[in-house]
Amino acid sequence: MTDDSADESDAGRRAPLTGRELAKALGISQSTISRAFSEGATISPKMRAKVLEAARELGYQPNVIARSLTTRRSGIVGIVTANMTNPFYVSILQPLARRLQQMGLQTLLFSVPSGQQIDSQLPLLLQYNVDAIVVMTGTISAEMARRWADAGRLVLPFSYTIPELDLPSVSCDNEAGGRAVAQHLVQMGHKRPAFVGGHPHSATSVARGRGFAQGLEELGVPLFGRLDTGEYTYEGGYAAALELGRTRPDAIFFADDIMALGGMDALRFGLGLSVPQDISVVGFDNIPLAGWPTYELTTFAQPVEPMIEAAVRLLTRRDGEAVTAEHSALLPGTLVQRKSVRARGR
Amino acid sequence: MTDDSADESDAGRRAPLTGRELAKALGISQSTISRAFSEGATISPKMRAKVLEAARELGYQPNVIARSLTTRRSGIVGIVTANMTNPFYVSILQPLARRLQQMGLQTLLFSVPSGQQIDSQLPLLLQYNVDAIVVMTGTISAEMARRWADAGRLVLPFSYTIPELDLPSVSCDNEAGGRAVAQHLVQMGHKRPAFVGGHPHSATSVARGRGFAQGLEELGVPLFGRLDTGEYTYEGGYAAALELGRTRPDAIFFADDIMALGGMDALRFGLGLSVPQDISVVGFDNIPLAGWPTYELTTFAQPVEPMIEAAVRLLTRRDGEAVTAEHSALLPGTLVQRKSVRARGR
DNA sequence: TTCAATGTTGCATCCGGATGCAGCCTGATG
């Protein structure tokens, strides 16, 4: 634009251009630069265009850190996760991160020991002016949740809920899913269906188990057996299936896919049973592995896409609108029938 | 401590305590607070203790954002990844993130479309004053790499290298791995070994393939077939195995495990072959799935732990010491023998 | 043509910590 802009664009310069430098080059004030880059600021369209054009030319971009110092917003969303070995979480994490990126948000990954209270980690995240956190695991104290709400920060349990707190959450309708599985199994003629949960107190596991048990009860089939020691892992599912399998159920519903796969391997290799000839297996999540020919696992699919969209919508709300439990999204999933369930004659 | 500290600790306060507030409460200056929290600052041990104690009591923690504005360091490490569906990356990401956390560093997750140049994303990361980036995929232009080096930022290719650039990197000795696989297969009596790579130009795939080919050559066994269309995915491996399998090799070495698993399924379910009776399969990485009883995949294990330690060591270097390609860590892996390779008689 | 209302821009200051420099205090030395 102006003449002395030339040396500013010198490729050799180290530090990135600051707003004041750009302002000087254009003969205007730093405030104007700032306004050109903020949405609703009072600035003439002509001036804004001029600034943006010059910025593009000279490679100026507002420094996010400095900005967040005053705005107290960072454009960063924290994601708290444990157990990333579970493919389901990965199949969430990847698209979620990418969607957030598209919306101009960054993703700060936070890995916590499985099942633990995450309170102790949160102040640290607050330090980074994280705008919101998506919690895929663990529990939060009411006290800490309140502190975050007070600070205008959204805490969003994803794919599970923390029943005691008034937090919005995004999850699949787990209870309906459990019920759907029960109906399917009964319809296919099963008489001795069993259930393997993740943890006895995990809200997710409890909901799926409850839906399953109620669905069976409604159809007059008793729950043949139950174990809550699957821990949402392959190994846990393997061990649980080994134990439960000896009692000869004719079907096992696992509260998630990775446990179901472990369970199938236990039934096949540990007990020498054949799935689905000797026993049917159903999972929950519909991770990619469930479709592999070795497993062909029938499973209740979580609506991953809609869940991510719902989360993104909540995360990109303008402040001011408080977001409470009423904004929760409880989305319906669908039963995906493959080959791990067989009709049993009677 | 002092009397008016009482109302500072009032649980109802919204914004976190600032250094100036804490200073006032203690009757000292903000500079002193700052010094108490920075490593090599000139401050008496007694004063530091007093400040830290009061800080703990009143819940003060220095604001990371403000700090990074002047220091130009943020304590954040960016991790650039594509293809998180590959369990290998997950098995790196999780422990790496946790280790970094232990060192007081945060992890900013950056997901880019697979195989793409990541240049366009990097300025954004620089905006966040990210201290370093760990690149698990993609390529960087020399220009951009230089810009980062100039800014005192470490760019660390992990588990692969970008041959043209003078960057340190952490990876497994892929060529040695390929050679070890060749030796094992020949020793087990294979005469028609084939190779499936990820991409024709991927440095990793090329190195593994070269080691394999050279190893075979040294032992006087010709490479029976080769395909570089595996794309590091299950589906790619499946397709490649289908194609290659028809030519009847007696063993296939896949450049990574996930392709190998796809390949095994293709051989078994697509071609009706039995592994290892009809054909042997070897992978690379040693992901958890490789040990599952359905697969029992023989594979060359990457030394994940040492690789992560090496990365953390490079990432936590004090500045000033330039880190160049000479600091690269090329770590040895080990062949894990399971049941997907069978000795072939004459 | 004049005055007011509206629209733009600049000035000054703030966000929370880091840091160069000056001033103070301590203790050791002569």
Added chain:
DNA sequence: CATCAGGCTGCATCCGGATGCAACATTGAA
């Protein structure tokens, strides 16, 4: 007891943008 060095602390200012308020420009109406 005086003096000087070295160790600590406080003061002032900076990092890069955001923003309330005042000043100025523009436009339209009277």
